[in-house]
Amino acid sequence: ASGNFSLPNVFNGLYELRLTTAYSYQTQIAGNVLLPVGWVAAGEGSTTAGDGVADAKIAGVSVQITGPPVANINFGINRRPLASARTFQITNEALSTTPAGGPAVAGYRGIPLSSAALTGYPAGGSLAGNDAEDCVVAGSCNAGSTFVIESIKPNSKVYYDNQEIIAGTSNATITTFDPAKMVLYGRIGAGGTGDAVGFTYALRDAAGVNSTPADYNLNSNVPFPVK
Numbered sequence: 484a485s486g487n488f489s490l491p492n493v494f495n496g497l498y499e500l501r502l503t504t505a506y507s508y509q510t511q512i513a514g515n516v517l518l519p520v521g522w523v524a525a526g527e528g529s530t531t532a533g534d535g536v537a538d539a540k541i542a543g544v545s546v547q548i549t550g551p552p553v554a555n556i557n558f559g560i561n562r563r564p565l566a567s568a569r570t571f572q573i574t575n576e577a578l579s580t581t582p583a584g585g586p587a588v589a590g591y592r593g594i595p596l597s598s599a600a601l602t603g604y605p606a607g608g609s610l611a612g613n614d615a616e617d618c619v620v621a622g623s624c625n626a627g628s629t630f631v632i633e634s635i636k637p638n639s640k641v642y643y644d645n646q647e648i649i650a651g652t653s654n655a656t657i658t659t660f661d662p663a664k665m666v667l668y669g670r671i672g673a674g675g676t677g678d679a680v681g682f683t684y685a686l687r688d689a690a691g692v693n694s695t696p697a698d699y700n701l702n703s704n705v706p707f708p709v710k
Contacts (some may be wrong), residue, residue: 488500490546494548495549496548497546498545498546498547498548499544499546500558502558502559502560503518504522504560521562521563522562523561523562523563523692524558524560525558525560525561525690525691525692526690544556561688561690562616563688563692563693564613564614564615564687564692565686566610566685566686566694566695566696566697567606567611567622568697569604569611569700570679570698570701571603571702572704573594573600573702573703574600574704575707577594577598577600578707579593580592580593582666583597583598583663583666584663584665584666585666586642588668591640591669591670592707593666593667593668594608594666594667594701596609596610596662597609597662597663604622605621606625606626607662609626609662610630610662610684610686611623611624612625612628612686612694614688616689616690617689625660626661626662629656629658629660630656630660630685630686631656631657631684631685631687631693632648632683632684633655633696634682634683634696636680636681638673639667639668639673640667640668641665641668642666642668643664643665644664650682656687667680667681667699667701669703669707672707673707674706674707675703675705675706676702678706679700679701679702681699681701682699683699685697
């Protein structure tokens with residue numbers, strides 16, 4: 484329970500500690516450890532212990548018996564989280580040139596993700612997902628979770644806490660997510676059939692592992708008008 488491992492009565496030499504979902508037995512030759520679909524390596528690895536970066540390899544952690552002690556290593560395997568794809572159909576009346584929670588953006592109309600007009604999912608318009616270790620129920624990882632905006636459609640803009648999100652930059656990672664602070668904007672003239680506004684996003688779990696990106700799409704009954 485403390486995370487300490489003791490390896491008594493072994494010959495001097497180089498050993499490798501590995502984690503796998505497969506049953507193992509004494510005298511077994513480990514070979515290359517293959518994880519089932521949906522499982523990934525997690526943890527710091529041994530070269531930069533204590534840095535908090537999840538860069539461990541599936542192969543495990545090397546331990547040299549009689550060598551210097553290997554301490555404070557965080558390594559493991561976990562199941563990748565799942566982000567929920569979301570598609571909403573709204574009316575133009577749900578959009579605003581001055582949406583709550585975000586600034587006015589010339590040429591665009593927006594809607595906060597906390598809007599009552601975004602319905603059809605348990606968490607409403609919030610970014611959401613689930614994770615086998617952190618929040619098992621579908622969609623139960625939402626407010627308070629960590630999300631990463633992976634890409635944004637050319638006809639769209641995303642703001643969080645009044646700052647524009649730029650995919651691929653540090654501000655695209657949002658910790659302690661609050662749907663009332665995120666606003667999705669669509670360019671005027673977009674939003675009609677075949678021209679949904681939106682973005683892709685990933686859920687990041689407590690081990691620092693990202694889900695596969697999921698789509699977040701918004702369609703209107705007619706293209707967003709000029710008002």
